[in-house]
Amino acid sequence: MKALLLICHGSRTKAGTEKAREFAEQCMRHIDYPIKEVCFLELSKPDIAKGVESCVRQGATSICAIPILLLTAVHAKEDIPGELQIQQERFPHIEFSYGKPFGVHESISSLLWERITESTDAFKEKSLILLVGRGSSDPDVKRDLKAIAAHLEENYKIPPIETCFLTAAQPSFEEMLRLAGWGYEQVIIVPYLLFPGILLGGMKKAIAEQARETGQELILCEALGYHPVLQEVLLSRIDEAQRQRTVV
Structure with a gap:
């Protein structure tokens, strides 16, 4: 029997955990698997081991594990595969396959455009868009966020886009926000985050301070x-994992 295991990052806050779980459950309503479970890499429960155990307990003979992560970095490349390898050794009779994060996907530009046009109905002559990622020391994160920004620029007639990051990568959001204070009448800030949370709160504070100045x-x-x-995009990643049989 096939099982789908959606692996969210996890959050230090109860609200963040619930938002992630709600997102995964909304997606799963449209996915035809007899067994469907949600788990978390860290900070929240159940963890990956418990998620796998739940699938096995319900009679799974194969588990397709998909990371609910926006970009490909160490969590997707090492942490989750490492934990799934441990579970493979615990349950050698189960066939595991592992999918990709959302990553670079052409469709995402339409969602970003929607978020931008929800927030403003007119660009000014001197406008700038900042696409703000969470950040990682993995260079693939910088490359992929630039590719996503390039898709957005190609598909829509918009002001120039710069990418920046909230943690662990340069340029930082604070640096780019300060630089945007020179010569731009309007700065549109697009958080490349799945959910609002602590990081978004910090962005709001920095934005309010600069607006006053x-x-x-x-x-x-x-x-x-x-x-x-x-x-x-999630459905496409599940399909890819099943077709390519990317085992852990």
């Missing part, structure tokens, strides 16, 4: 959240 129009868009586009 410069008088610029600083517009903060909503986080991505659950959206049919991300559901579509």
Whole structure:
């Protein structure tokens, strides 16, 4: 019997955990697997081991594990595969396959455009868009966020886009926000985050301080959240994992 295991990152807050679980459960409603479970890499429960155990207890003979992560970094490349390898050794009779994070996908540009146009109905002559990722020491994160920004620029007539990061990568959000204070009337800030949370709170504080100092129009868009586009991307990642049989 086939099982689908969606692996979320986890959150230090109860609200963050619940938002992630709700996102995964909304997606799973449209996925035809007899067994479907949600688990977390860290900080929240159940962990991956408990998620696998639940699938096995329900009669799974194969488990397709998909990371609910926006970009490919150490969690997707090492941490989750390492834990799944441990579970493979615990349950050698189970066939495991492992999918990709959302990553770079053409469809995501339409979701970003929607978030931008929800927040403003007119660009000014001197406008800038900041696409803000969480950040990682993995260079693939910088490459992929730039590729996502490039898709957005190609598909829509918009102001120039710069990418930046909240943690562990350069340029930082604070640095790019300060630089944008020179010469731009309007700065549209697009958080490349699945859910609002502690990081978004820090962004709001920095934006409010700069708005007071410069008088610029600083517009903060909503986080991505659950959206049919991300559901579509998730379905494609599940299909890829099943077809390619990428084992742990």
